[in-house]
Amino acid sequence: MDQAALSLYNYLIFVEWTAVHRAPHHILTLSPDRRSRSTKFRPKTLKVFVSILVIPILCLLSCILFCSSGTNDRPRAGWKMGLVSSKKSPEELEATLTKATEVASSSSVVVFSKTYCGYCKRVKQLLTQIGASYTVMELDRENDGSDIQSALAEWTGQRTVPNVFIGGKHIGGCDTVTGMHQGGKLMPLLKDAGAVVGSST
Secondary structure, eight states: OOHHHHHHHHHHHHHHHHHHHSOOTTOOOSSOOTTOSSOOOOHHHHHHHHHHHHHHHHHHHHHHHHHHHTTTSOOOGGGHHHHTTTTSOHHHHHHHHHHHHHHHTSSSEEEEEOTTOHHHHHHHHHHHHTTOOOEEEEGGGSTTHHHHHHHHHHHHSOOSSOEEEETTEEEESHHHHHHHHHTTOHHHHHHHHTSOOSOOO
């Protein structure tokens, strides 16, 4: 928020506080006293009226000021991943996609993962338990990890990790891999890809 917007915001806060707390006792209320035909002045009614009418308007103006004043600031950290692809040239995007496909087919089993992801750990533990050899790319440790993840999403339709490939073919995430294992379909696929040799559990 720039200095002008901040000053105006503080002024609006001051106006609202003054209207509620410093209002004179002779402000007219909307309801007359039944005991008299003259209108009764009730400052408490004014406070309720101001709270209902002024405060929502103040909040709305504050939101408008905050949003408009932030347009010239640096992008927030949360926007970085969504903007990273739009800033790249078509050649760079194609190169990233090529890298992702090459990594996916570089080994019999490839797991695109992140070190802190619990679902990724489950898949890696399962593959280790059944004796499968596999290659892991930890996207959070790669300089272009977010670009590779975006390329994988464009290629496979899956944005999340783990993103598993067996024999160069896209399999899916944690639920898919564990479901295939429970259904007895994972081991034959691993053997066909040459990731498992001999018997396993």
